[in-house]
Amino acid sequence: MxxxxxxxxxxxxxxxxHLDIISRGASVFDKVIVAVLHNRNKQPMFTVEERVSLLCEATKDLENVEVDSFNGLLIDYVKEKKANAIIRGLRAVSDFEYEMQAASINKKLGPEIETFFMMTNNHYSYLSSSIVKxxxxxxxxxxxxxxNVVAEALKKKFK
Structure with missing residues (x-):
């Protein structure tokens, strides 16, 4: 299977x-789909298309990684893609409460889907997209x- x-x-x-979690996940799973969420509750700096493009460039050397985007419930997307797992990165204990709630509802809605939590590399434990911006x-x-592709894109956004 x-x-x-x-x-x-x-x-x-x-x-x-993010790339640390993605590449480590790619070493464990046969295929990893990096899925960019259309989050209506956030005002993103980059469009979904830009984020997909940046991720494609950043992951181009990971042969078993593909990049996509989705709307709606994550569990529905996971089922649509015939995936059997969700990978979530944890930076600190503060991330765990939210992630545990999300994993619990996903397990209720898709009992056949497992959620795997990966602790971030200590080098990146302080890092978030918000801090980067x-x-x-x-x-x-x-x-x-x-x-590098993201560093260049950020320079262009802030000119």
Whole structure:
């Protein structure tokens, strides 16, 4: 049986912390689908299309990773893709409460789907897309916390 995992998120923008989780997931599962969420509750800096494009470029060397986007419930998307797992990254204990609630409702709606939590690499435990955008807004160098393609895209956004 092929193991397929979905790694969902807003990825606005993708960081090296995200890529760490994605690449580690790709070493465990046969296929990882990185799924960009259309989140109506957030005002993203990058469009969904831009985020998908940035992720495609950032993951181009990971042969078993594909990038997609979705609307609606994650569990419906996971079932549509015939995946059997969800990958979620945890930076700190503060992430766990929300992630546990999400995993619990997903398990109720899709009992056949497992959620796997991966602790982030300690190098990236402080990192979030919000922090990246805040730092980049003031023209600080973010090249050591985001892929090069994202660093360039952020420079263009803040010109």
């Amino acid at each position: 092929t193991s397929i995992a979905v790694c969902p998120g807003s990825f606005d923008p993708v960081t090296l912390g 805040e730092v980049a807004k003031y023209n600080a160098d973010v090249s050591d916390i985001v892929p």
